[in-house]
Amino acid sequence: MRVSSDTDRVDEARRAVALNPFWYHTIEVAPGVVTPGWFDLRGVVDRMPWPDVRGKRCLDVGTADGFLAFELERRGAAEVMAADVADHALWDYPARIRERGIEWWVDVAGEKKGQGFRIARDLLGSHVRPLEVSAYDLNPSEVGEFDVVVCGSLLLHLRDPVHALEAMRSVCSGQLLVTNQVALRLSVFRRSPLAAFEGMTDLGQWWVPNALGNRRIVEAAGFDVERESGIFAIPFGEGHAPRDGRPTAYARRLARRLLAGGDGVPHHAVLASPALKAHG
Ligand SMILES: C[S@@+](CC[C@H](N)C(=O)[O-])C[C@H]1O[C@@H](n2cnc3c(N)ncnc32)[C@H](O)[C@@H]1O
Secondary structure (H helix, E strand, C coil): CCCCEEEEHHHHHHHHHHHHCCCCCEEEEEECCCCCEEEEECHHHHHCCCCCCCCCEEEEECCCHHHHHHHHHHHCCCCCEEEECCCCCCCCCCHHHHCCHHHHHHHHHHCCCCCCHHHHHHHCHHHHHHHHHHHHHHCCHHHEEEEEEEECCCCHCCCCHHHHHHHHHEEEEEEEEEEECCCCHHHHCCCCCCCCEECCCCCCCEEECCHHHHHHHHHCCCCCEEECCCCEEEEECCCCCCCCCCCHHHHHHHHHHHHHCCCEEEEEEEEEEEHHHHHE
8 A cells, every 4th residue: 555645744753753752842743743742832822922023033042842933933034043052951950950960850851952853843844943052142243133032931940030131132133022930929919020039949940030020030131021911821731740639739720720821830921122222
């Protein structure tokens, strides 16, 4: 029997997806072939305050498997670069996690950094270009300027998010779209820009703000906020670790459903532009 080329493509995609033991993003890489990601942004990506990216030069900072970079391309960007650190060891780990050795983090985040991105890019026939650089080191003399810079769910993992945003500002000639995890328990204080310090947990997190705190972090780095989202939950994907079954976890899930509209990681997003560049 002759196998159709569509079937070949789907089989090839299934094999390629299985090669990567850890998927961060849920991505449909071929018809009906979906990566088993930790998170599934597909249903919430339109909740983010996207700028018009058609024909623009764009950068996705902290791309992981590339979901937001591919989204930029899907929305008509002329050129997309996808930046991430070359190695898990280059994350801003709190000292206690660093001392456990990188093996511990490999269990959490997979061994080969960038493997998922490369597989997804090939299967999608994408032209997104990878860039190995830390957010802190972005520099226009090396990468040029971008009309649109996107940074999703990265600031909470950085010891100095304002410093990283300042580096993003140095390469941003147009607009910046930032999503960041927010702490629901701080979100009741809507008029106070607050952040919970999480540097003692096992999650590789530092500062988790409320929505106003997220906005202020972006403003403090020299951006004017144009638009912002409400709080939305990024759903857990098929590959996520088993969920905590303790009663306190159920209570947290209920709070997320009520306050963030779903059971996932609560997020807030802002669209901003470089303040002084725009006015100067
Ligand atoms: C939580 S994931 C977010 C993935 C994606 N941006 C999203 O919104 O779904 C954070 C990503 O940022 C990367 N990362 C961590 N530290 C970084 C740094 N200093 N500069 C650039 N990327 C970094 C990690 O390797 C990881 O891929």
